[in-house]
Amino acid sequence: MEGKKDKDFISTLRAHGLQVTYQRLAIYQTLYFSLEHPSAEVVYQQVRKRFPMISLGTVYKTLERFYDVGLIDKVSPVTEVARYDARTGSHHHMVCLQCQTIMDADSPVDEPMMAVPALEGFHVLRRQVVLQGYCSKCKSRYVSSSS
Amino acid sequence: MEGKKDKDFISTLRAHGLQVTYQRLAIYQTLYFSLEHPSAEVVYQQVRKRFPMISLGTVYKTLERFYDVGLIDKVSPVTEVARYDARTGSHHHMVCLQCQTIMDADSPVDEPMMAVPALEGFHVLRRQVVLQGYCSKCKSRYVSSSS
DNA sequence: ATTCTTGCAAACGGTTTGCACATAC
DNA sequence: GTATGTGCAAACCGTTTGCAAGAAT
Numbered sequence: 001m002e003g004k005k006d007k008d009f010i011s012t013l014r015a016h017g018l019q020v021t022y023q024r025l026a027i028y029q030t031l032y033f034s035l036e037h038p039s040a041e042v043v044y045q046q047v048r049k050r051f052p053m054i055s056l057g058t059v060y061k062t063l064e065r066f067y068d069v070g071l072i073d074k075v076s077p078v079t080e081v082a083r084y085d086a087r088t089g090s091h092h093h094m095v096c097l098q099c100q101t102i103m104d105a106d107s108p109v110d111e112p113m114m115a116v117p118a119l120e121g122f123h124v125l126r127r128q129v130v131l132q133g134y135c136s137k138c139k140s141r142y143v144s145s146s147s
Numbered sequence: 148m149e150g151k152k153d154k155d156f157i158s159t160l161r162a163h164g165l166q167v168t169y170q171r172l173a174i175y176q177t178l179y180f181s182l183e184h185p186s187a188e189v190v191y192q193q194v195r196k197r198f199p200m201i202s203l204g205t206v207y208k209t210l211e212r213f214y215d216v217g218l219i220d221k222v223s224p225v226t227e228v229a230r231y232d233a234r235t236g237s238h239h240h241m242v243c244l245q246c247q248t249i250m251d252a253d254s255p256v257d258e259p260m261m262a263v264p265a266l267e268g269f270h271v272l273r274r275q276v277v278l279q280g281y282c283s284k285c286k287s288r289y290v291s292s293s294s
Numbered sequence: 295a296t297t298c299t300t301g302c303a304a305a306c307g308g309t310t311t312g313c314a315c316a317t318a319c
Numbered sequence: 320g321t322a323t324g325t326g327c328a329a330a331c332c333g334t335t336t337g338c339a340a341g342a343a344t
Contacts, residue, residue, distance in 0.1 A: 021318075031232070037232050037249035039229060039308090040231070041308080043231065060310075063231055074231055080223075081334090082222070088218070097272070121282075122250070122278065123281045128277045129276050133272040135268075167344095168299065202301045208299080211335095229308085
């Protein structure tokens, strides 16, 4: 079921253009076998069992690096700081990664959104769709290189 | 178009069980007429133009209060700290507001999710659906009072 | 009169940064 | 040999907290 070897993890890191260190290997493996969506602190505590000399700073840097190259996913902080909205009707937003603009994505989003079901007895209070990317203003600077 | 009077805002606050102060009025009005999904800091700077003696702490407390009673929406911090995930395929999660557990909501979510369209030339890199609520374990403690 | 809210300032905590040393390539 | 990554510790910054004074009901 999990017959994945060190060799495979190394290949995965290399395939993402990353230099390979035992710290990175340990961090990635920890996350790979974790089901709990751990925070940086939790990953740190976990990895520290095997490599007591590793530092929390390295874990932060490494996770951010992994995220940047698309190796892993980051769940929470969609924007840097909390952002508020008096319009409580539509909870769906497009967030520009460059200028941090948040645009509403109202009507066309609502219907597919509401079709998202709750699973396993989960009691849903809020539903939120976030599209992350680049707005039309910032797009040209970032997507223009090849198109 | 915006013929909403102070009286109306006061009613809105009262309707949400909130005591009325000029600070709350100013904060809510600022947010109500803002289209930019401002941060607490931005709201503070805005309100300060009219009420120079207001404090940032009050803005934080007030916004959080508004959010708690459902008067306003908070866009970003779905979880308290960043949480990571090695499974980059499905970006959809159910977050328990009580125990902070994050569960994957895989297959049944994917299709409606992908139907969410990009608007106004927005270049989408990541799509994220987050269901906030209570997991089956914590639900009983919070939803049991009436059912 | 009592309860809730404000303002101020200090504390908090997750995250980032700078730099010297070590390691990967 | 050179570029990149690591460890450590301090700095950062958005946010929260405690408390005395003030305002709302």
